[in-house]
Amino acid sequence: MQDRQDDSADFSLPDFSGGGSPGSSGVSGGPAGGPGPTGPTGPAPQGPGGGGSRRGLWLALGLGGAGLLLVILVVVGLVLSQTVFPGGRDPLTGGDPSTTQEETDDEERTRGEYIPSEEQTTQPEPEQGPTMTVAPSTECTLYAPGSDQEQPEGEMRGGGLSVPLPSGWERLSGSAGEQPHLEDSESAWTPVEAGWYTAATVGRVAYPEEAGGYPGAEAAARHLFECSITRDDSAEVFTDQPQVSEIHEEATTVDGHPAHLFEATVAITGETTFESTDSWRYTAIVVETPGGPSAFVGGAATGHGDQMQDLEDMKEGLSATE
Numbered sequence: 001m002q003d004r005q006d007d008s009a010d011f012s013l014p015d016f017s018g019g020g021s022p023g024s025s026g027v028s029g030g031p032a033g034g035p036g037p038t039g040p041t042g043p044a045p046q047g048p049g050g051g052g053s054r055r056g057l058w059l060a061l062g063l064g065g066a067g068l069l070l071v072i073l074v075v076v077g078l079v080l081s082q083t084v085f086p087g088g089r090d091p092l093t094g095g096d097p098s099t100t101q102e103e104t105d106d107e108e109r110t111r112g113e114y115i116p117s118e119e120q121t122t123q124p125e126p127e128q129g130p131t132m133t134v135a136p137s138t139e140c141t142l143y144a145p146g147s148d149q150e151q152p153e154g155e156m157r158g159g160g161l162s163v164p165l166p167s168g169w170e171r172l173s174g175s176a177g178e179q180p181h182l183e184d185s186e187s188a189w190t191p192v193e194a195g196w197y198t199a200a201t202v203g204r205v206a207y208p209e210e211a212g213g214y215p216g217a218e219a220a221a222r223h224l225f226e227c228s229i230t231r232d233d234s235a236e237v238f239t240d241q242p243q244v245s246e247i248h249e250e251a252t253t254v255d256g257h258p259a260h261l262f263e264a265t266v267a268i269t270g271e272t273t274f275e276s277t278d279s280w281r282y283t284a285i286v287v288e289t290p291g292g293p294s295a296f297v298g299g300a301a302t303g304h305g306d307q308m309q310d311l312e313d314m315k316e317g318l319s320a321t322e
Helices: 052-082 097-111 217-230 232-238 305-317
Strands: 155-158 161-164 182-193 196-205 244-254 257-267 279-289 292-301
Touching: 155 182, 155 196, 161 196, 161 292, 161 305, 182 292, 182 305, 196 305, 217 232, 217 244, 217 257, 217 279, 217 292, 244 279, 279 305, 292 305
Parallel strands: none
Antiparallel strands: 155 161, 182 196, 196 292, 244 257, 257 279, 279 292
16 A cells, blocks of 8 residues: 655545534644744635645755855865965965965975074184285386396305205306396296206395385285286286285294294196196295395296295295395
């Protein structure tokens, strides 16, 4: 036997209680499908469209559909916020897209970037040697070589100064060529390779008055160094733009007389190449002797340990003869 279900208001179960009043339809209670208000003599009045049960069903369906639509909208909004609008305005919650993008960019930048804190202290920069001009700061004036001073064995004298003459060095006795800013000078040299020599000279410092005269021991020592590495024969080895490093200068004394030392290493960068060395060490010392300023200028190929030692010995043995 099939169950019958009917939503119409005309269908209801018969009342077997026998409690119906005469003239009534024998119906008691509300419409099928849910409780409803009733009066003492019969069912409550029906509304248009078929009664309260149909209206309740449609109301439930409407509320359920609205809830489902709201859930769908929320899901679609979340998907769009993660795909179409990354880092921008959320379609449901809003927000400033520029602020979100800036915060994201800042996080990405700082993720792989080291940012020191304010408490950290920076390490001091290592001290650098003094700088110098590539070309001479003033014009180099050349003077004829040669000295009238007596030249004892194992010693080289000129301009009121004396240095020991190392073994293997040859005295030039006035045949060294013109010397920048040195007169009454004596020179010696020793071979390096391929017809090239390294030399040392002592003599009296000379500056023409028309060029401003003697500039003082410090400026003269630097200028003598500059002239030594930029003269014509040196330019073949160092070019016209020498690369100078390991610069050292200091005020000192020689036999109690004020003096100034300037020295540095010059790289071989010219067309002439050497197998035994890649640079030269030059030293210039200007001494304020009683007879006037005098100077020692010497060099050594850095690849020749014996020459480097000879240069040190001459520096340490420098003395005044007046």
